[in-house]
Amino acid sequence: MALIELSGIERVFHLGDSEVHALAALDLSIEAGEYVAVMGPSGSGKSTLLNLLGLLDRPNAGTYRLEGRDITTLSPDEQAKVRSERIGFVFQSFHLVPRLTAAENIALPMTLAGIPPRERAERVAQALRDYGLENRADHRPDQLSGGQRQRVAIARATIMRPAMILADEPTGNLDRATGDEVVRLLEELNGRGVTLVVVTHDQGLGARARRQIMMEDGHLKRDSGASGHRNAEAAGNPS
Amino acid sequence: MRLADTFRFARDAATGNPLRTALSVLAMSIGVAAVVVLTALGDGARRYVVDQFSSLGTNLVIVLPGRSGTGGFNPATAITSTPRDLTVDDAAAILRSPAVKRLAPLAVGLSEISYGGRLREATVAGTTAEFLEVRRMDLAQGRFLPREDWNRGSSVAVIGSKIREELFGPEPAIGQLVRLGDRRLRVVGVLKSTGQGLGMNTDELVIVPVALAQAIFNSNTLFRILVEAKSREAIPQAKDQTLEIIKSRHQGEEDVTVITQDAVLATFDKLLSALTLGVAGIAAISLAVAGILVMNVMLVAVTQRTGEIGLLKALGAPARTIRLAFLMEAAMLSTVGALVGYGLGQAGAFAIRQFFPVFPAYAPQWAVIAGLGTALATGLIFGVMPARRAARLDPVEALMRR
Numbered sequence: 001m002a003l004i005e006l007s008g009i010e011r012v013f014h015l016g017d018s019e020v021h022a023l024a025a026l027d028l029s030i031e032a033g034e035y036v037a038v039m040g041p042s043g044s045g046k047s048t049l050l051n052l053l054g055l056l057d058r059p060n061a062g063t064y065r066l067e068g069r070d071i072t073t074l075s076p077d078e079q080a081k082v083r084s085e086r087i088g089f090v091f092q093s094f095h096l097v098p099r100l101t102a103a104e105n106i107a108l109p110m111t112l113a114g115i116p117p118r119e120r121a122e123r124v125a126q127a128l129r130d131y132g133l134e135n136r137a138d139h140r141p142d143q144l145s146g147g148q149r150q151r152v153a154i155a156r157a158t159i160m161r162p163a164m165i166l167a168d169e170p171t172g173n174l175d176r177a178t179g180d181e182v183v184r185l186l187e188e189l190n191g192r193g194v195t196l197v198v199v200t201h202d203q204g205l206g207a208r209a210r211r212q213i214m215m216e217d218g219h220l221k222r223d224s225g226a227s228g229h230r231n232a233e234a235a236g237n238p239s
Numbered sequence: 240m241r242l243a244d245t246f247r248f249a250r251d252a253a254t255g256n257p258l259r260t261a262l263s264v265l266a267m268s269i270g271v272a273a274v275v276v277l278t279a280l281g282d283g284a285r286r287y288v289v290d291q292f293s294s295l296g297t298n299l300v301i302v303l304p305g306r307s308g309t310g311g312f313n314p315a316t317a318i319t320s321t322p323r324d325l326t327v328d329d330a331a332a333i334l335r336s337p338a339v340k341r342l343a344p345l346a347v348g349l350s351e352i353s354y355g356g357r358l359r360e361a362t363v364a365g366t367t368a369e370f371l372e373v374r375r376m377d378l379a380q381g382r383f384l385p386r387e388d389w390n391r392g393s394s395v396a397v398i399g400s401k402i403r404e405e406l407f408g409p410e411p412a413i414g415q416l417v418r419l420g421d422r423r424l425r426v427v428g429v430l431k432s433t434g435q436g437l438g439m440n441t442d443e444l445v446i447v448p449v450a451l452a453q454a455i456f457n458s459n460t461l462f463r464i465l466v467e468a469k470s471r472e473a474i475p476q477a478k479d480q481t482l483e484i485i486k487s488r489h490q491g492e493e494d495v496t497v498i499t500q501d502a503v504l505a506t507f508d509k510l511l512s513a514l515t516l517g518v519a520g521i522a523a524i525s526l527a528v529a530g531i532l533v534m535n536v537m538l539v540a541v542t543q544r545t546g547e548i549g550l551l552k553a554l555g556a557p558a559r560t561i562r563l564a565f566l567m568e569a570a571m572l573s574t575v576g577a578l579v580g581y582g583l584g585q586a587g588a589f590a591i592r593q594f595f596p597v598f599p600a601y602a603p604q605w606a607v608i609a610g611l612g613t614a615l616a617t618g619l620i621f622g623v624m625p626a627r628r629a630a631r632l633d634p635v636e637a638l639m640r641r
Contacts, residue, residue, distance in 0.1 A: 083554070108554055111241075112240050
């Protein structure tokens with residue numbers, strides 16, 4: 001069973017009188033534990049695809065099965081629950097809450113999920129150690145460097161132990177060296193079985209993924225792992 | 240999201256923008272303070288008037304000569320056009336009524352009082368020993384009129400504090416002889432200064448036995464009879480019986496007017512309560528304005544924090560959590576505003592009481608509760624719309640805005 005199964009996905013935006021097909025007749029299957037780079041020019045629909053995968057957006061047609069469950073028909077609150085438990089987001093502009101400390105930002109998904117404070121504290125402390133942020137726990141985002149901010153964001157994305165991480169240009173606002181470090185962190189997570197989907201313009205970053213998907217005008221132009229069964233080593237993942 | 244976490248989140252969000260928060264708290268607190276201060280003024284006025292009346296004595300029934308109402312044709316009135324005098328014997332007769340606790344006849348006139356070459360005009364009240372209790376007055380020095388036969392007037396006087404001051408200055412007044420008209424009277428007591436008292440200023444009063452006053456003014460008639468009923472419930476009974484007794488003594492003619500203090504008091508009480516209510520209503524408008532301000536502030540907050548709301552949604556916050564967080568923030572602004580306003584209002588009322596000690600400016604409890612309640616309710620009601628707007632934001636669009 002594939003982690004993600006998209007079939008016949010359509011996403012249409014209305015801009016004035018004209019209709020824009022951001023995604024058209026899209027079929028895609030991603031196995032658990034895969035490392036996928038979604039690439040393509042601006043407006044090719046790759047961000048729309050990521051939003052759909054992350055349940056932030058709904059398709060106009062087609063079905064989306066996540067872990068075998070059709071989730072296009074779920075209510076918004078049920079989708080929120082799926083986001084909370086199964087999906088982690090990493091954004092280009094980090095999206096940290098400016099008034100919260102690093103530790104509080106990392107704890108935010110657990111806070112929203114209603115996890116007791118004691119367990120939150122333990123898991124945040126572990127995450128701070130894992131990402132080398134122990135000395136930055138009480139710093140606010142504006143007191144952190146770009147690399148530190150993105151590490152906080154990755155710690156936040158992983159704190160609920162999701163099945164997949166969706167990263168939108170995770171290195172877009174970082175210099176080469178810190179960008180590489182962030183990519184290494186994400187790849188480490190993938191090494192431990194977390195499915196990783198990265199949207200990027202960066203050819204170098206895209207090339208590191210085991211599977212590349214090229215998007216153009218809302219269609220899949222090229223899929224290096226179209227069979228979807230190439231990554232047999234994903235057997236050890238939790239789902 | 241746990242309630243405690245929602246609370247903390249909302250609190251941090253509110254304190255994250257101190258100026259905005261302070262301004263909306265200020266607006267709300269001004270509204271609540273206005274309610275508290277204005278109702279304190281209104282209710283203070285009501286209490287002041289009620290106190291003034293009560294200082295005349297409680298459960299009072301006042302008999303005055305002459306008829307104020309219009310009756311039908313009566314042969315008696317055709318013959319005697321002037322009303323009969325109200326006499327000391329009439330007063331003594333009223334004491335037979337079981338509803339009457341005590342009474343004091345009162346004859347009033349103007350006379351000159353002099354001592355040691357100083358001379359002034361003063362209101363002379365001829366009455367009896369009971370007057371002190373009926374009028375709830377206090378003595379500063381000495382004693383009041385002696386208890387004696389009402390028809391026997393001892394040559395004594397009790398003087399008001401201002402008279403004492405003007406005639407005697409720093410010298411002791413008790414035991415001194417003063418001249419009142421053509422009589423020489425011994426001062427036996429000085430009234431405590433009250434500074435108030437409707438109609439008659441007791442500070443400038445000279446009180447003498449009623450028989451003596453009538454002799455000085457060469458008249459048999461009384462100005463008033465002050466009757467004290469046994470209790471508040473006995474007031475109507477006392478009024479009826481008083482009227483009955485006087486009527487039987489005056490050959491069946493109802494030639495006196497009996498008024499009760501209660502009726503006058505109730506009218507003033509009602510009038511001033513309505514005034515307080517009206518003032519409170521005006522003040523409540525400022526609360527509504529403050530509520531709209533809180534809404535505006537929250538709408539701005541939703542716009543400012545659109546990116547954050549998108550993030551919360553991406554991190555799995557259901558709409559309910561976001562609604563609750565924003566609603567709690569609005570409630571917090573209005574709660575803090577209401578409490579600060581309550582403090583300001585009470586401080587204002589305290590200041591008024593300090594500057595005008597006779598004016599009992601206490602905000603009535605109902606106004607305080609209504610003021611605080613309205614503040615919280617408007618804060619919540621006006622918080623609902625921004626909170627719903629936040630919860631309904633599209634996460635994709637919200638995330639794109641930063």
